[in-house]
Amino acid sequence: MSSIRHTAQRVRIGYKDDVLNTVFLKNYLDGVTCVANLLLRDRDKFSVYKNAVEVLYETVCDPLVGRQWRRVCLDHLYKPLLKAECYAHNESDRIELARIKIDMNTRRPVDL
Amino acid sequence: MTATRTERDSMGELQVPENALYGAQTQRAIQNFPVSGQRMPEAFVRALITVKKAAAQANMKLKVLGNDRGQAIVRACDELLALDDVIQHFPVDIFQTGSGTSTNMNANEVIARLASRYSGEEVHPNDHVNYGQSSNDVIPTTIHVSAAIALSNELIPAIEGLVSIIEVKAKSVAQFCKTGRTHLMDAMPVGMDQSLLAWASQLKQQLKNLRAVQPAIQTLAQGGTAVGTGVNAHANFATTFSDTLGELTDIGFKPADNFFALIGSQDTAVTLSGATKSLAVTLMKIANDLRWMNSGPLAGLGEIALPALQPGSSIMPGKVNPVIPEAVAMASAQVIGNDTAITVGGQSGNFELNVMLPMIASNLLSSLSLMTNSATLIGEQAIEGFTVNQDNIEAALYRNPVLVTALNPVIGYAKAAEIAKAAYKENKPVIDVAEAMTDIPRGELESLLDPKKLTTP
Numbered sequence: 001m002s003s004i005r006h007t008a009q010r011v012r013i014g015y016k017d018d019v020l021n022t023v024f025l026k027n028y029l030d031g032v033t034c035v036a037n038l039l040l041r042d043r044d045k046f047s048v049y050k051n052a053v054e055v056l057y058e059t060v061c062d063p064l065v066g067r068q069w070r071r072v073c074l075d076h077l078y079k080p081l082l083k084a085e086c087y088a089h090n091e092s093d094r095i096e097l098a099r100i101k102i103d104m105n106t107r108r109p110v111d112l
Numbered sequence: 113m114t115a116t117r118t119e120r121d122s123m124g125e126l127q128v129p130e131n132a133l134y135g136a137q138t139q140r141a142i143q144n145f146p147v148s149g150q151r152m153p154e155a156f157v158r159a160l161i162t163v164k165k166a167a168a169q170a171n172m173k174l175k176v177l178g179n180d181r182g183q184a185i186v187r188a189c190d191e192l193l194a195l196d197d198v199i200q201h202f203p204v205d206i207f208q209t210g211s212g213t214s215t216n217m218n219a220n221e222v223i224a225r226l227a228s229r230y231s232g233e234e235v236h237p238n239d240h241v242n243y244g245q246s247s248n249d250v251i252p253t254t255i256h257v258s259a260a261i262a263l264s265n266e267l268i269p270a271i272e273g274l275v276s277i278i279e280v281k282a283k284s285v286a287q288f289c290k291t292g293r294t295h296l297m298d299a300m301p302v303g304m305d306q307s308l309l310a311w312a313s314q315l316k317q318q319l320k321n322l323r324a325v326q327p328a329i330q331t332l333a334q335g336g337t338a339v340g341t342g343v344n345a346h347a348n349f350a351t352t353f354s355d356t357l358g359e360l361t362d363i364g365f366k367p368a369d370n371f372f373a374l375i376g377s378q379d380t381a382v383t384l385s386g387a388t389k390s391l392a393v394t395l396m397k398i399a400n401d402l403r404w405m406n407s408g409p410l411a412g413l414g415e416i417a418l419p420a421l422q423p424g425s426s427i428m429p430g431k432v433n434p435v436i437p438e439a440v441a442m443a444s445a446q447v448i449g450n451d452t453a454i455t456v457g458g459q460s461g462n463f464e465l466n467v468m469l470p471m472i473a474s475n476l477l478s479s480l481s482l483m484t485n486s487a488t489l490i491g492e493q494a495i496e497g498f499t500v501n502q503d504n505i506e507a508a509l510y511r512n513p514v515l516v517t518a519l520n521p522v523i524g525y526a527k528a529a530e531i532a533k534a535a536y537k538e539n540k541p542v543i544d545v546a547e548a549m550t551d552i553p554r555g556e557l558e559s560l561l562d563p564k565k566l567t568t569p
Binding site for chain 2: 003004005031033034035037038039040041043044047048090
């Protein structure tokens with residue numbers, strides 16, 4: 001079974017041959033949206049999108065992953081990030097998101 | 113007057129609102145069941161649409177549904193799931209046919225209508241959207257799927273969050289001792305952290321109970337079709353469907369070993385409702401403990417002050433009430449009531465079909481949602497922010513005659529009882545009375561009667 005969790009692991013590892021596969025990433029992000037659409041509470045939707053942000057961002061920062069794939073992930077990072085921002089209604093969620101964004105600004109990979 | 117269009121089904125023609133996505137069978141259900149004015153829960157509707165999407169994908173994989181129509185059905189489902197107000201297309205009352213056929217057909221009609229727009233061919237509600245399915249396996253499946261999603265993604269994380277908040281709070285109040293109470297009467301001292309960690313322990317047990325139901329609630333009736341035999345479905349439909357649904361929801365579903373059991377009964381829903389009721393009892397206890405501890409501020413126990421959230425009275429200025437614990441206690445009472453309804457519903461399986469499915473679905477999802485929100489609220493709005501009234505708890509603690517119990521091993525029960533009675537009668541601290549009535553030096557008494565030492569074996 002190719003669950004979102006499993007797909008997320010594949011996103012993290014990237015493609016061995018550094019092959020661009022935006023369709024694969026689109027499927028992952030569609031899956032994330034599908035799971036979020038099943039939830040009723042905004043805080044739970046936030047968690048789903050925040051996890052996706054973390055998966056993509058960790059991939060972007062991972063020097064062991066192919067550069068092309070990391071660029072693809074960076075290009076798509078804004079999608080779950082914007083969604084997460086939409087659902088960050090309480091203070092702790094906003095702080096968590098701010099922490100991730102500060103980290104993004106300070107730890108931006110130099111080789112991309 | 114609302115403009116209408118003419119729709120027809122196997123029973124004839126009728127008028128349907130012109131812009132409605134649903135068709136004739138849904139319209140008949142609207143007219144037949146003006147019972148409560150309450151629709152099926154949104155969580156159920158979203159799970160039902162996902163079940164239909166997974167069924168279409170499974171049928172395409174098994175090559176029993178054409179790709180054009182199948183993809184159109186998938187797209188229709190995605191469009192519906194993306195709607196914030198998807199529930200507007202599902203107007204059928206909870207109290208309808210016991211199998212939930214009206215809600216299943218409502219979904220089939222809405223999806224078919226949308227899918228027909230996207231496909232070059234007509235997509236039929238029964239022949240395509242409902243291919244290889246029956247309301248009798250779709251609705252029990254959707255009960256399990258919606259409950260599994262609510263349990264895994266919402267309730268369990270919410271309880272884990274509450275446990276975490278309580279454990280952090282317990283550390284922050286570990287220096288305080290308070291009067292323990294049995295029968296609501298003064299008893300031996302307890303650490304405030306001990307009281308809180310008892311709540312956390314109760315909740316951890318409830319988490320175990322809830323997790324124990326997960327494998328059963330993730331087992332599905334889909335593939336059994338009308339009575340459990342699987343007639344009209346592809347032989348591999350059940351397995352393919354469960355795998356596909358797992359991919360869509362990120363939850364590991366599997367087909368039932370015996371479809372007859374899952375269509376003819378709702379035992380798992382009853383079990384989950386029971387576990388949820390047990391959780392409600394725990395939350396009710398926590399809510400009531402908080403209310404008692406917060407009572408006063410002058411004429412009650414006044415041990416803690418809950419965060420003030422709103423004015424408590426329309427006539428008494430300055431009054432602030434423990435509104436969150438009250439809300440949680442009421443939600444808990446509702447869950448206990450829901451469980452009774454679900455239990456009766458669970459008994460209503462006659463031979464090959466349970467016929468109280470929509471009521472079970474509605475009450476079960478209501479219970480899961482009430483407990484999820486209650487756990488979050490009581491943690492974040494009550495426990496996390498309460499402050500301890502140290503003066504109040506110490507004043508009560510040192511005047512508590514039961515403290516004398518600590519002197520039993522030194523002076524015997526009878527003498528200790530005399531001291532307790534005198535302390536109570538004279539309203540004096542036990543240590544002062546014990547000093548006057550015994551030869552024990554003050555320093556030793558202070559050590560013997562130290563409340564902190566009395567909170568451990």
